[in-house]
Structure formats: C-alpha cells, structure tokens
Amino acid sequence: MKQAWWKESVVYQIYPRSFNDSNGDGIGDILGIIEKLDYLKDLGINVIWLSPVYESPNDDNGYDIADYQSIMDEFGTMEDWEHLLKEIHNRGMKLIMDLVVNHSSDEHHWFQESKKSKDNPYRDYYIWRPGKDGKEPNNWESTFSGSAWEYDETTDEYYLHLFSRKQPDLNWENPQLRQDIYNMMKWWLDKGIDGFRMDVINFISKVPELPDAPNPDGRKYSNGGQYYMDGPRIHEFLQEMNKEVLSKYDVMTVGEMPGVNMEEAKKYTDFTRNELQMVFQFEHMDLDAGPGGKWDLKPLKLTDLKDSISKWQTGLHGVGWNSLYLNNHDQPRMVSRLGNDKEYRVISAKMLGTFLHMLQGTPYIYQGEEIGMTNVQFDSIDDYKDIEIHNMYKEKVIEGNENHDKIMKAIHVKGRDNARTPIQWDASKNAGFTDGEPWIKVNPNYSSINAKQAVEDPDSIYHYYRQLIQLRKTHPIIVYGDYKLILPNHEEIYAYLREYKGEKLLVVTNFSKKEITFELPSSVELDNAKLLIANYDVSENEPYRKFVLQPYEARVYKAE
Structure with a gap:
C-alpha cells in the first residue's frame, strides 16, 4: 500500500x-x-x-x-x-x-459572449441545440426539477443546464x-x-x-x-x-x-x-x-x-x-x-x-x-x-x-x-x-x-x-489496514475488523437505542486486545469477546 x-x-x-x-x-x-x-x-x-x-x-x-x-x-x-x-x-x-x-454562471463572460450569436468564438464553450418539434431538444430533467433546457430567443436555440437555468453546462468537447x-x-x-x-x-x-x-x-x-x-x-x-x-x-x-x-x-x-x-x-x-x-x-x-x-x-x-x-x-x-x-x-x-x-x-x-x-x-x-x-x-x-x-x-x-x-x-x-x-x-x-x-x-x-483524529495520526493500521465485516446480518450492530502488519483492530458500534449483547464469532482470532477508545466508560477488565452494548455505544479494541 x-x-x-x-x-x-x-x-x-x-x-x-x-x-x-x-x-x-x-x-x-x-x-x-x-x-x-x-x-x-x-x-x-x-x-x-x-x-x-x-x-x-x-x-x-x-x-x-x-x-x-x-x-x-x-x-x-x-x-x-x-x-x-x-x-x-x-x-x-x-x-x-x-x-x-x-x-458556470450564466453571468460568466464566456456565456455572455456565447449567447450573442451562433458564430461567436465562445458559442461552443456551452451546449446549444435547436428545439425539436417546438419543444426542448430532449426530455432531460434538471437536478433542481423541471427541464434541463432553457430557451434563448437571441439565437432561437436552447442551452443545457443540468442544474439551475443560471448554471449552463460547459462543453468539454471543445x-x-x-x-x-x-x-x-x-x-x-x-x-x-x-x-x-x-x-x-x-x-x-x-x-x-x-x-x-x-x-x-x-x-x-x-x-x-x-x-x-x-x-x-x-x-x-x-x-x-x-x-x-x-x-x-x-x-x-x-x-x-x-x-x-x-x-x-x-x-x-x-x-x-x-x-x-x-x-x-x-x-x-x-x-x-x-x-x-x-x-x-x-x-x-x-x-x-x-x-x-x-x-x-x-x-x-x-x-x-x-x-x-x-x-x-x-x-x-x-x-x-x-x-x-x-x-x-x-x-x-x-x-x-x-x-x-x-x-x-x-x-x-x-x-x-x-x-x-x-x-x-x-x-x-x-x-x-x-x-x-x-x-x-x-x-x-x-x-x-x-x-x-x-x-x-x-x-x-x-x-x-x-x-x-x-x-x-x-x-x-x-x-x-x-x-x-x-x-x-x-x-x-x-x-x-x-x-x-x-x-x-x-x-x-x-x-x-480530537481523540479520534489523534488515534489516526498515531496508529497506521487505522489509515492503511484492510477491512473485514463481521456479523453481516445483525440489524443493530455494525462491527468490523482492520488488519495491518500483524496488528488487529476491532470496531463495534450499536446503531440502535437498545441494549444488545455483542459476541465475537469464535472464528475470529483476537488475543490480548486493549481498549483504544469508547464513548461510554468501560472497565479495562471487561471481556472484549462478549459484552453488553449500551444504546449507541461504540468501542475500538487493538491487538498487537
């Protein structure tokens, strides 16, 4: 990596x-x-x-x-x-x-020039098309609702705007x-x-x-x-x-x-x-x-x-x-x-x-x-x-x-x-x-x-x-370790492992307001893990393979 x-x-x-x-x-x-x-x-x-x-x-x-x-x-x-x-x-x-x-904005000088005439040097900086059967050039919708096309009577054509009509799309083909x-x-x-x-x-x-x-x-x-x-x-x-x-x-x-x-x-x-x-x-x-x-x-x-x-x-x-x-x-x-x-x-x-x-x-x-x-x-x-x-x-x-x-x-x-x-x-x-x-x-x-x-x-x-950010700066595993999901089908607990250069990290989070028992699958090897950070007071002596999670609790354990 x-x-x-x-x-x-x-x-x-x-x-x-x-x-x-x-x-x-x-x-x-x-x-x-x-x-x-x-x-x-x-x-x-x-x-x-x-x-x-x-x-x-x-x-x-x-x-x-x-x-x-x-x-x-x-x-x-x-x-x-x-x-x-x-x-x-x-x-x-x-x-x-x-x-x-x-x-860009329709107030950008490129667009102000572009709409002046079909042969203006800036015309092709934007996407202009004639109408079809008296309607817009196609049926695209703006992200902000309504048509993605705006008619401009100066040149009797429409310009494309995937966002607001005041945000004409630039023509990257140019x-x-x-x-x-x-x-x-x-x-x-x-x-x-x-x-x-x-x-x-x-x-x-x-x-x-x-x-x-x-x-x-x-x-x-x-x-x-x-x-x-x-x-x-x-x-x-x-x-x-x-x-x-x-x-x-x-x-x-x-x-x-x-x-x-x-x-x-x-x-x-x-x-x-x-x-x-x-x-x-x-x-x-x-x-x-x-x-x-x-x-x-x-x-x-x-x-x-x-x-x-x-x-x-x-x-x-x-x-x-x-x-x-x-x-x-x-x-x-x-x-x-x-x-x-x-x-x-x-x-x-x-x-x-x-x-x-x-x-x-x-x-x-x-x-x-x-x-x-x-x-x-x-x-x-x-x-x-x-x-x-x-x-x-x-x-x-x-x-x-x-x-x-x-x-x-x-x-x-x-x-x-x-x-x-x-x-x-x-x-x-x-x-x-x-x-x-x-x-x-x-x-x-x-x-x-x-x-x-x-x-x-x-x-x-x-x-x-501040603690989370500091941990990231002091433990390369948090940045570079690989990721493995555990308990994939659990509806309230999101838990995953990180591994890097012989180190392991166990992250356990409760996304609900219920108390829930977490149990690490027996197939996961994790020895001598120490608590790295938690959002509740957690005893150092509490077992990390099985414990009760409080509402919205998060714990991170690290094993060398």
Missing part, C-alpha cells in the same frame, strides 16, 4: 457563508474563517476544503461561478484570501479549493475551453493551494447525440443521467487534466461523482491511471430514499449500510482510495439522519464518528459535525433559502397539489439547508455567528449546542473527535 499525506489527513469542510461573519453583514466571510483557524488546528485538522468563494450571483450559493479568478465581494478580497492561505500554511494545515467546471480551465487551475495552484475538490466532475462528458432518456412513466421530463454520468470521454478528459495540470504539483484531488459505480470508481482512483485520488460516491447517502427519489422518505436499514460501506471498503482496497463522509453541505446533519438527535445526541454522534474514522480512507468532517449540530425544522417554506428546496416545493405543492405538511416533513429530514444554518459558536445572540441579521436563520437549539460549550466540556463530541 503506497503511503501518501492525503491518505493520512483529516479534512474539514468549510461552507463559508455559514461559518463565521467578521463584519456583521450576516454572511460568513474569509476574515471570519481566519478568526477560527486555531479552533480547527486544536481539533487536529490537516486539510481545509473551502466551498466556493469565487465571484458569483449566488443562484446556487456560489456553485454558479461568474469569474473563476476573483473573490466574491460578500466574502472579502483576493488579499483576504491570500492572507487566509498564508495563515492556514503557517499552522501546518493545507487548503483545497472547490473546482466547479461542469457548469479543446479551447479545456485549455482555459487548465490554465485557471494552474493559476490557483501557483498561488499555493494544495488541491481541488471537483464538483460533479463525472458529469463533464455527455453522450454527443444527447438522446432522450427512457421515460416509462410518461412524465414531461426524465432523468438522463445515463447519458451524462461517467460519459464516453470522462477518463480521457481527466487523464488530460492530470497530464496538463495535476501531475505537476503535489496535490490532493477528490471528485464528487453522483451515480458512480465501483468499476468506474476503480478507474478514477487507480493511481496507475493518473486521474484522481478519491471520489465522493453517494450510494450510502441514497439508502433512505424510496423509489420516488430523495424526497421519498424511507427508514435506513443497517444491513443496507453495511453492504454499501463494505463493498466500497473492499472494492477499492489496494486499487484506489475511499473518501469517508456522512454529511456535507448537500446532505442533512448525520446525527439527525443516522443517530438520535434527542436523548442520545452526544453519544450517537460519537458513535457515528467512531464508525467513520476507523474505516480505511480519508475522513471528511463537515463544519458543526464536531459539536453535534442537528437538522433544523423551520415552520415556513419562506425561511428556507435553497434553490433545490424551493423548486421541489413549487413543483409538488403549488403546481402538483401535494400535501404541504408531507413535503415540509421531507424538507425537515432531507433539505440541504439543514447543513447550511450558521455554525453555533456560543450561546450569545445568533449563536455568535454574526452581529447582524444572519442570511439564513440560526437553529434555535444553539443555546445548548455550541462550540464554546463543547470546548469547555472534556466529555464533549468535540474532544472525542
């Missing part, structure tokens, strides 16, 4: 709008991040992943970029950003930036566009950043004919994912990007890849193929979605989670590398989704952290996870800011006459704004996030759940995470 700094790192994702506001305008900013770097350093973070801070009209909170080489005024200046990079490096941490190159993107990437890398997280990067290659997607239920629009996820030239494009840019720097790369399967992920992350180092796959994030998709709620079965995690743990072992995450800026809060955010909030958050950080791969912590922030339940749809939520609500409730309460419940459980409420720094007004009016409401539970309280309490989730 080849060793690398990015395999041994723990990454912390900052969603800047909601992190820390330094100037009282209600929006988190770059100077606000600098104020909190020591907090992250004390936590043990190696790498900060910064969600987009580029110039943007903010249709999709910065993922619609109008200028890839300037900083959004709300966040500060390029000088502020350079100060941030310097301060991160001064603390021995690294910075990776978001790379959003499947689409070699000049690709060169411009590579030059922009080099510009940032030459400034000293340490890598990229690449937004929906497996969408950049589309099947050239852009055919209609199968549509058995006869809806107006259909998911054309099979024609743009992992498309025909995707590996060629990424290998070219690696050759032209990434191979020239010592960087970390992770590609966000909805719908990616194991075979494709192996190709993306196999270090002999020179593409990327890691992928964010979504299989485990889709296990609590019914046949109707994300908003069709269904309970998560632990055996399904085991099947998914185990498949990725064993499938990429020795070939590629896993990214480990349970929440991010697009997902609900993990303690609300997979744990118990009421009476067992602290205990279940620690259990989930243990489960994740003991797997093979690079762990990603999403801001607020380390203090156990929870989902929010705003009463009014007007309190939500996310374009995906509003588009879905309009489609289902206003136009489709679905039940308001049912849809609001789905938003409370799955909405992206769950992750975007401001960080709860302390119990003062607006959770210490801002002196002004926050851009989105603060979760009302900030008086009892906040970073100040967590840092002062030695038994908090924050200090438990």
